[in-house]
Amino acid sequence: MKKFLHENSLGLVFGLLFLVVLAGEAVAGHADFNQQQLSEGLQPISFDRYVTSASFAVDVTENWQSEYLQFFLYIYLGAWLLQKSSPESKELHKAGRESDKDQMVGAYATDTSPAWARTGGLRQALFSHSLGLVMGAIFLLSWLAQSITGVAAYNERQLRNLQDPVSWGQYLLQPDFWNRTLQNWQSELLAVTSMVVLSIYLRQRGSSQSKPVGAAHAATGVEG
Known part of the structure; x- marks a missing residue:
């Protein structure tokens, strides 16, 4: 234990x-x-x-969807986009999918590689993108849950104020939905931007999210 x-x-x-x-x-x-x-x-x-209640559910799911959007974007964009000198970025010469040798797939897989990394075809393709696909799916499902619970909570307020409820489609065009959504998206994107840039010059000893304390500011993709 x-x-x-x-x-x-x-x-x-x-x-x-x-x-x-x-x-x-x-x-x-x-x-x-x-x-x-x-x-x-x-x-x-x-x-x-x-x-x-819908009120509690929408408060929870609106935060979940923004978190998974952050991970989804970071996973996919991080494969192609770089930030010089940041440990949150790949090394500058590794942008893109990388070679089969670098990724240890197919003929370059080892005995300890997952089974689907050793095979070819659809299974390897799915496994090669499984993290991003799952994060993207969770984001879409939680965003859907936010919209469903959001329209329920919104209509409860409408009825209390003696106003007509709206359909799910109408709610997606309401400021309430987009205010809830965008205020979470902007905070997540700001957090990622801050982490990428501040980790160039600041350190946290022993953290996997930081360069080694003595690493040069110019070092890219170096973990502590």
Whole structure:
């Protein structure tokens, strides 16, 4: 067990932090929702009802979709686009798909390579793009979930204000949907830009996201 925890500590800790923060969001969101209910002369709702409501679901999914959009873009654009001197970039001579030898596929696969890296055809092609495809699929599914829960929450507000509800298609054209979407996209893109540029000149000793402390500022694609 000690060995398992040591070898998987990064994923386990982030997974635990996710659950803790999600629980905190649920508690804070419930309190905030009920404050709004009372201010509008409506009855507060129970915690169970809140965490199964469209209001809570849209708040969660709008953040999920932006995170997976960030990863999807970073994975695909990072294969072709470069940033000189950043450890977040590939080395300047490695832009693009790289050779089969560099990627250890087909005839260049080793005994420890995954089975689909050793085969050719469709299986190798799918495996070669599996990370980006899955991240892209999760982004689209979470964005769809945001739009569905968003229109439900939006229509609840419409009905409380004695206004007509809208269809899902109409909601996709509403400022509410795009405000929720774009405010998350801009923050994720800013975070990536900051990481790419600041990691050129700043260091974090021992981190895989940083150059070694003594590495030259000009070094590109070097990990600590």
